[in-house]
Amino acid sequence: MPMTNLPVNHTDSPLLITADKYDERVAENLHMFFVDREAASENTWAQMKSVLRSWGLWCKQFNKVWLPAKPEDVREYLLYLRETLGRKKNTIAMHKSMINKIHREAGLALPASHILVTRGMKKISRQAVLNGERVEQAIPLHLDDLFQLAEITQASGKMQQLRDLAFLGVAYNTLLRMSEVARLRIGDIQFQRDGSATLDVGYTKTIKDEIGVVKVLAPDVAGWLRNWLDASGLTDESTFIFGKVDRYGNAHPAANPMAGKNIEKIFAKAWEAVKGAPLESSRYRTWTGHSPRVGAAQDMALRGTELTQIMHEGTWKRPEQVMSYIRYIDANKSVMLDIVNSQRMKR
Numbered sequence: 306m307p308m309t310n311l312p313v314n315h316t317d318s319p320l321l322i323t324a325d326k327y328d329e330r331v332a333e334n335l336h337m338f339f340v341d342r343e344a345a346s347e348n349t350w351a352q353m354k355s356v357l358r359s360w361g362l363w364c365k366q367f368n369k370v371w372l373p374a375k376p377e378d379v380r381e382y383l384l385y386l387r388e389t390l391g392r393k394k395n396t397i398a399m400h401k402s403m404i405n406k407i408h409r410e411a412g413l414a415l416p417a418s419h420i421l422v423t424r425g426m427k428k429i430s431r432q433a434v435l436n437g438e439r440v441e442q443a444i445p446l447h448l449d450d451l452f453q454l455a456e457i458t459q460a461s462g463k464m465q466q467l468r469d470l471a472f473l474g475v476a477y478n479t480l481l482r483m484s485e486v487a488r489l490r491i492g493d494i495q496f497q498r499d500g501s502a503t504l505d506v507g508y509t510k511t512i513k514d515e516i517g518v519v520k521v522l523a524p525d526v527a528g529w530l531r532n533w534l535d536a537s538g539l540t541d542e543s544t545f546i547f548g549k550v551d552r553y554g555n556a557h558p559a560a561n562p563m564a565g566k567n568i569e570k571i572f573a574k575a576w577e578a579v580k581g582a583p584l585e586s587s588r589y590r591t592w593t594g595h596s597p598r599v600g601a602a603q604d605m606a607l608r609g610t611e612l613t614q615i616m617h618e619g620t621w622k623r624p625e626q627v628m629s630y631i632r633y634i635d636a637n638k639s640v641m642l643d644i645v646n647s648q649r650m651k652r
Contacts, residue, residue: 373413386400397429455474468537471533475526479522483594484562488507493546504519537550549563565594612624
């Protein structure tokens with residue numbers, strides 16, 4: 306059946322591969338999904354496109370129908386990701402979720418919710434545990450690391466390092482995600498008489514409403530931010546706080562948020578300044594975008610902060626992610642450890 310004539314971003318149109326048994330309702334649902342792409346974050350959209358390409362290529366290779374998909378085909382695909390490509394459990398779970406999402410948006414039954422697929426995922430999860438697979442986490446950026454970087458920055462006085470310190474300080478203090486820090490504008494800042502500052506964040510990945518989120522910067526972090534703004538000469542309230550610094554040390558007003566690849570360079574350069582050479586690791590070799598959130602969560606846990614408060618600070622909705630960050634710290638707070646140690650002291 307022909308698809309409706311709604312406008313679609315030309316970069317997404319190759320994803321709309323026509324299946325044999327489409328009807329006009331499904332076609333229009335899919336068109337509207339792509340037209341309303343702003344309803345999801347860019348990260349979600351990138352994941353969706355990546356999964357659809359992978360799923361579509363697999364279906365083409367093995368002569369399967371990608372939409373509507375059969376549960377047994379989805380199960381086979383997920384096992385293929387694990388057994389042939391060696392993908393991690395979390396990656397496979399994301400593929401399962403996105404295959405369901407495209408069916409939901411099309412108004413079709415959800416193949417990945419079938420018991421066949423559910424059992425397949427349990428099999429994958431059990432194999433991962435038995436094989437000793439652990440979820441890798443970003444290298445934590447701790448408060449001590451930030452103050453060490455501040456000393457290095459103060460000694461150099463370079464424009465780029467002033468920007469980088471301010472960015473990392475804001476990220477750590479607020480526990481905002483990388484893209485959320487990049488989205489802040491000069492007009493979002495209010496410096497206070499006591500040396501602190503407030504940030505009107507607007508929205509985060511997990512909080513999207515008209516009220517928004519307000520974060521308070523400690524005087525040290527607010528000072529780093531003020532130093533960057535004073536040195537850069539940026540004053541227009543509509544300008545993004547963190548923009549380009551050219552090789553001559555000149556700051557340029559940014560009309561768009563800083564790109565992810567450029568933000569990752571901030572973390573890599575900070576690591577080099579404080580720690581030296583990158584680690585020998587399969588994935589995380591330096592600090593990365595999640596490092597401030599991991600480090601801040603651990604620092605709070607070390608100070609005895611309750612889990613609910615840590616979740617509030619980082620706008621986490623579920624405790625599992627936070628627990629994965631602080632699990633080693635919590636292990637050292639074991640009651641049994643205290644009991645055994647107290648008995649040892651009596652001897």
